[in-house]
Amino acid sequence: MTTKWTDRIYTWGFVSVLGIMSILFFTLPKEAFSETENRSLQDVPKLTWDRLWSKEFADEAELFVTDHFPYRTDWVLAKSYIEQLRLQQENNGIYNGKEGYLLEKFGEPDFEEIGSYADAIGQFAGHHPETNISFLLSPNSVGLYPELLPWLAAAYPQSEVNDFIGDRLPEEVRFLNGFDFLRSGGDKPLFYRTDHHWTTYGAYLAYRAYAESMGWEPLSEEQFNIRTVTDSFLGSYQTKGQFGGTRPDSIQIYEPKNLVASEMYIADTGTTVNSLYDESYLSKKDKYSVFQGGVHALVTINNSLTPGTADLDKLLIVKDSYAHSFLPFLTSHVEEIHMIDIRYYNGGIGDYMEQNGIDDVLLLFNTSTFVEERGLLKLKY
Numbered sequence: 001m002t003t004k005w006t007d008r009i010y011t012w013g014f015v016s017v018l019g020i021m022s023i024l025f026f027t028l029p030k031e032a033f034s035e036t037e038n039r040s041l042q043d044v045p046k047l048t049w050d051r052l053w054s055k056e057f058a059d060e061a062e063l064f065v066t067d068h069f070p071y072r073t074d075w076v077l078a079k080s081y082i083e084q085l086r087l088q089q090e091n092n093g094i095y096n097g098k099e100g101y102l103l104e105k106f107g108e109p110d111f112e113e114i115g116s117y118a119d120a121i122g123q124f125a126g127h128h129p130e131t132n133i134s135f136l137l138s139p140n141s142v143g144l145y146p147e148l149l150p151w152l153a154a155a156y157p158q159s160e161v162n163d164f165i166g167d168r169l170p171e172e173v174r175f176l177n178g179f180d181f182l183r184s185g186g187d188k189p190l191f192y193r194t195d196h197h198w199t200t201y202g203a204y205l206a207y208r209a210y211a212e213s214m215g216w217e218p219l220s221e222e223q224f225n226i227r228t229v230t231d232s233f234l235g236s237y238q239t240k241g242q243f244g245g246t247r248p249d250s251i252q253i254y255e256p257k258n259l260v261a262s263e264m265y266i267a268d269t270g271t272t273v274n275s276l277y278d279e280s281y282l283s284k285k286d287k288y289s290v291f292q293g294g295v296h297a298l299v300t301i302n303n304s305l306t307p308g309t310a311d312l313d314k315l316l317i318v319k320d321s322y323a324h325s326f327l328p329f330l331t332s333h334v335e336e337i338h339m340i341d342i343r344y345y346n347g348g349i350g351d352y353m354e355q356n357g358i359d360d361v362l363l364l365f366n367t368s369t370f371v372e373e374r375g376l377l378k379l380k381y
Helices: 002-027 049-053 056-067 072-085 111-127 158-168 178-182 200-213 236-241 279-283 323-332 349-356 374-380
Strands: 094-096 102-104 132-138 173-177 224-233 249-256 262-266 271-273 298-303 312-319 334-341 360-366
Touching: 094 236, 102 236, 111 132, 111 158, 111 173, 111 349, 111 374, 132 158, 132 178, 132 200, 158 173, 158 178, 173 178, 173 200, 178 200, 200 249, 200 323, 224 279, 249 323, 298 323, 312 323, 312 349, 323 334, 334 349
Parallel strands: 132 173, 132 360, 312 334, 312 360
Antiparallel strands: 094 102, 224 249, 262 271, 262 298, 298 334
C-alpha cells in the first residue's frame, strides 16, 4: 500500500512539475538577447514545408525550447556549483584550465564539412579573378595554449585544422595562418582568460601580419597610445562555465598618436557615429562590444586620411567578431572600409562588391567559428 502511494506521489509530482514548467514556458516573456550568455537567442521558428522536410524547423524548435526554458540561467548556475563541488574541471563545454585560463572544448571537426567551406571561398575567388582576396584564420586559446588544459583533458589540434583549410584553398587566396604570427607574440596575453576573443594585442599582431602581406608599413606599438578601459571583464567562457574565483580580464584600446577621424555608418539601424568605440558597454556584461558597439550585419567606415597617404581606397571585410578589435588598426591605411558579418547579412557578397566598386577583400575568422559557420557557403553563389 505504501509503495502505491509513493508511486502516485512521484507520478503526480512529475506531472505537476511538467505542467508548471510548460505553463511558465508559454507565459513568461521571451528575450531576444541573453546578457548573461552574450548571444542572440533563437527566435520562434518559421514553419514551412521546405523547412519541415529539411529538419531545419525541428532543429530551430529544439533550440527555441532550450534557449527559453524557464529560469534557464539559474539552472545553468546551479549545475555549475554542483559540478564544482564534485571537483569537476569542465562545465557546459568550458574547462577550468591552468594559470586562470578558461578554455573551450574543441573536438575533431567534420573535415568534409569544413572542406566545403574552404571550397566556397575558392569558388568566391574564381568568380572574382580580379579581386585581391586574403583569408586570415586565427586559432582560439585552446588551440594556442593546449598545455593549459586541466589534467586528462584534451582538444583536437587546431593547427591541423588550420593547415587543412590552408591547403584546400586555391593559390589566388592569400592565406594567413594565425599560428604563424601569434606564436611569436612574446609574453603579453594573446587571448582573454575568460572570453573567446583574442586580446587587442593579439589583434595588433594580426594587423601587423596582414599589413606586411599587403606591402604596407604597419605602425609599431610605440606609435599608439595604449589605454586600459576596464579591469573587470568577465567574458563568454566565464558566462558558460560559471566557475567561482575567476580573475577578470582587462581590455585595452590602441589609439594612433597620429589620430585619424573616422565616421561609422551602421546599416542595421541607419545610424552614423563618429567613433569606433562605444564605451557605454564598459558598464554592461558584454564589455567586448566596446569595439563598434557589438555585432552588426553591415557597417561602413570612412577615414579622413591625409591625401596621398592611404595604402588602399576600399576594403571589404567578411568576418566574425574577431574583426572588431582588429578593425581600428586599419583606419591608418584604408580610406573606406566595409564590414559584413556573414552570419547576419542576407545579401550577395559579390553584388555588394560590384555596387560599391570594391577590389580588395579580407576574410577574417577564428577556427571555432569557421568549422561551424554554414553561412560561408553563401560565398560560392
